[in-house]
Amino acid sequence: MSACRAGGGRREAFAACVTQVAVVRRWVAEVLREHPALDDCVLLASETFTNAVLHGGGDKVEVSVDVQERSVVVAVTDGGSGMLPHVVDEPCALGGRGLFIVQALAREWGFDVLDGGGVRVWFSR
Numbered sequence: 734m735s736a737c738r739a740g741g742g743r744r745e746a747f748a749a750c751v752t753q754v755a756v757v758r759r760w761v762a763e764v765l766r767e768h769p770a771l772d773d774c775v776l777l778a779s780e781t782f783t784n785a786v787l788h789g790g791g792d793k794v795e796v797s798v799d800v801q802e803r804s805v806v807v808a809v810t811d812g813g814s815g816m817l818p819h820v821v822d823e824p825c826a827l828g829g830r831g832l833f834i835v836q837a838l839a840r841e842w843g844f845d846v847l848d849g850g851g852v853r854v855w856f857s858r
Contacts, residue, residue: 742799742806749786749794749811757782757796761807764798770805770858773838774798778807780831781854784818785811789852804840806857813850 743764747753761778765771778796785794791812799806820836821829832854835842839856846852 742797744795744797746793746795747782749789749792751783751786753786753794754779754783760796761798765800765805768800768805773858774805774807777835777838777856777858778809780834781807781809781856784831784854785809785852788814788816788818790814791851804857806855808853808855810847810851810853813846813852815850817846818844818852818854 745760747757747760758775758779761775762771765774768774778798782794782796789811793812795808795810797808797810799808818832820832822833823829832842835854835856838858840858842854842856844852844854
């Protein structure tokens with residue numbers, strides 16, 4: 734069972750466009766307000782949303798934030814493109830380190846391939 738199935742929370746759909754990354758960051762910050770995990774969650778949501786836009790499919794990306802007693806679970810769902818998320822550890826690369834950052838900062842993280850082919854990447858902090 735993935736961590737993002739732990740409960741309710743707030744969800745919002747955003748256009749699958751890199752110009753929406755800043756909008757997603759502001760939305761996550763608004764949801765979390767004064768939560769101690771705010772900064773890390775904003776950064777990780779930005780990384781996972783960017784990955785969904787660049788590598789996922791569909792014209793919308795859904796972001797959910799579930800604030801629990803001792804943690805926050807964020808999930809980013811795209812329409813799927815047939816590519817599965819994977820960590821790239823190439824220090825000299827110009828890009829491709831998003832999930833490496835997620836792996837380093839998240840308490841736990843993972844992904845689910847959904848029935849319609851979409852991919853949901855989630856992390857807890």
